Amino acid sequence: MTAIEVRNLSVSYGEYSVLRDFSLTVEVGEAVLIQGPSGCGKSTLLHAICGLIPGVIDAECSGEVLVFGELVQTLSVAERAKRLGIVFQNPETQLFCDSIEDEIAFGLENICTPRDEMARRIDEMLKLTDIEKYRFASPKELSGGQKQRVVLAAVMALDPKVLLLDEALSQLDRRGKGMLREQFSQLRSEGCTMLMVDHDDELVSIASRIINL
Amino acid sequence: MTRKLQRTVRLPDPRVVFALAFVLSSFAVVIRGNLWLMIGLMAVSLLCAVCIGVDFRQMWRRLRRLLQLLLIVSILRSVFAPSGTILLELWGVQILTVGGIQIGALVLLRLGLFITSGAMFTCYSVRVLIQGMVQIKMPYELAYMVSVGVRFIPQLAEELKDSLTALQLRGVVIEELKLKKKLSLYTYLILPVIVSSMQNAKELAMSMEMRAFRAERNRTSFYALSLKPSDIVMLCGILAFTILMGVILIVGVDIF
Ligand SMILES: Nc1ncnc2c1ncn2[C@@H]1O[C@H](COP(=O)(O)OP(=O)(O)OP(=O)(O)O)[C@@H](O)[C@H]1O
Ligand SMILES: [Mg+2]
Numbered sequence: 001m002t003a004i005e006v007r008n009l010s011v012s013y014g015e016y017s018v019l020r021d022f023s024l025t026v027e028v029g030e031a032v033l034i035q036g037p038s039g040c041g042k043s044t045l046l047h048a049i050c051g052l053i054p055g056v057i058d059a060e061c062s063g064e065v066l067v068f069g070e071l072v073q074t075l076s077v078a079e080r081a082k083r084l085g086i087v088f089q090n091p092e093t094q095l096f097c098d099s100i101e102d103e104i105a106f107g108l109e110n111i112c113t114p115r116d117e118m119a120r121r122i123d124e125m126l127k128l129t130d131i132e133k134y135r136f137a138s139p140k141e142l143s144g145g146q147k148q149r150v151v152l153a154a155v156m157a158l159d160p161k162v163l164l165l166d167e168a169l170s171q172l173d174r175r176g177k178g179m180l181r182e183q184f185s186q187l188r189s190e191g192c193t194m195l196m197v198d199h200d201d202e203l204v205s206i207a208s209r210i211i212n213l
Numbered sequence: 214m215t216r217k218l219q220r221t222v223r224l225p226d227p228r229v230v231f232a233l234a235f236v237l238s239s240f241a242v243v244i245r246g247n248l249w250l251m252i253g254l255m256a257v258s259l260l261c262a263v264c265i266g267v268d269f270r271q272m273w274r275r276l277r278r279l280l281q282l283l284l285i286v287s288i289l290r291s292v293f294a295p296s297g298t299i300l301l302e303l304w305g306v307q308i309l310t311v312g313g314i315q316i317g318a319l320v321l322l323r324l325g326l327f328i329t330s331g332a333m334f335t336c337y338s339v340r341v342l343i344q345g346m347v348q349i350k351m352p353y354e355l356a357y358m359v360s361v362g363v364r365f366i367p368q369l370a371e372e373l374k375d376s377l378t379a380l381q382l383r384g385v386v387i388e389e390l391k392l393k394k395k396l397s398l399y400t401y402l403i404l405p406v407i408v409s410s411m412q413n414a415k416e417l418a419m420s421m422e423m424r425a426f427r428a429e430r431n432r433t434s435f436y437a438l439s440l441k442p443s444d445i446v447m448l449c450g451i452l453a454f455t456i457l458m459g460v461i462l463i464v465g466v467d468i469f
Binding site for chain 1: 338339340346361364413415416417418419420421422424425426427428429431432433434436437
């Protein structure tokens with residue numbers, strides 16, 4: 001089954017064209033690593049896959065994106081969040097709650113998860129990303145790498161079918177990267193589809209395919 | 214399983230403070246001309262603020278500026294609408310009258326009441342306030358909008374400060390600039406700061422949306438506030454106080 005299908009996607013910001021006639025098919029269970037120089041449009045591609053271009057982000061766009069066979073633009077917020085989870089590139093602008101626990105709870109609250117289920121999920125995510133110590137800390141007090149862990153925890157808590165990672169580990173130390181790589185390969189073996197953007201070669205070992213933009 | 218919020222164990226429920234702030238600021242608007250009643254109201258609100266644990270040194274720093282305002286308003290009032298005993302007269306113009314000071318004091322107290330009411334919220338975390346708003350049936354979208362908006366302002370100030378520091382590091386001595394230069398410098402700085410905050414706000418909105426914000430009409434909550442007996446007693450107290458004040462205002466009981 002196809003998880004994501006990008007058909008003849010072209011994106012331009014005003015005069016400046018970023019992606020030209022780009023196509024990509026990702027099957028369920030694949031882990032695709034996208035590499036390329038700065039500014040080649042990796043983040044833009046992920047935004048388009050999430051349906052944020054066109055619409056939320058100001059850009060002209062042609063072509064279409066299908067998520068599990070449906071046009072991403074036609075999905076409701078709830079349906080989209082169940083299928084796609086994205087960690088954006090900048091951890092600073094993705095945290096807005098008072099504590100890490102709240103941050104992880106936020107998405108779960110939105111999809112009306114019952115309270116005990118939520119408690120279980122939060123514990124699990126805190127452990128998985130190794131930030132149990134900071135449960136009640138404010139995101140503002142954390143370092144860049146710690147913030148990235150929190151964002152990951154908050155996104156993975158929703159258990160999306162496809163995980164989109166935009167340099168999600170860029171500020172982590174070697175040990176953290178190694179640990180999360182393990183978690184990712186665990187997720188993959190559970191059937192989660194992954195689309196990763198990364199500069200380093202850290203994630204090459206878990207990728208089933210590498211695409212150079 | 215009801216989980217209590219960590220940092221608010223000893224504080225009253227935020228809904229009690231909502232009620233209190235609402236009552237205090239409503240009376241601050243309603244009371245006209247009755248200076249003693251206003252002073253009484255101010256005393257009550259200060260007492261409440263102390264009990265909740267408002268940081269008064271910080272409050273005083275803000276209020277101090279208001280005292281200058283009191284003087285200005287009093288003088289303006291005395292000059293343009295003189296009433297009561299004259300305290301100071303220069304070249305045949307009444308500079309300060311008792312009536313003027315009374316009006317000035319009323320204005321000041323009204324502002325002071327708004328400030329103390331607002332200051333009570335600073336003891337609570339934003340999460341608790343949102344939960345309070347949601348539990349008095351305010352739509353959660355609105356509650357979040359308010360809270361994100363509240364964060365926006367300090368963030369703007371922060372970024373402006375960063376830009377200024379960056380300028381200083383490049384050798385611009387801001388203190389030595391002429392006022393006109395300084396003003397144009399600020400206008401140059403403010404625009405990019407606002408633009409970058411808008412960009413941040415947009416990214417934040419994208420992140421919230423991708424984490425299913427507004428996916429459903431309702432949302433569950435990991436935290437729940439529950440009224441303790443002491444909160445109910447306080448609510449009753451606020452109600453009694455409101456009735457008392459209402460009676461004084463309507464019947465016009467002249468207790469002083
Ligand atoms: N909102 C926007 N408005 C205008 N231009 C944009 C916008 N977002 C991105 N661009 C431009 O589009 C190009 C591609 O940006 P994008 O963020 O997709 O690159 P990237 O491959 O993710 O780079 P990096 O590796 O540095 O993250 C860049 O040249 C950038 O200047
Ligand atoms: Mg990028």
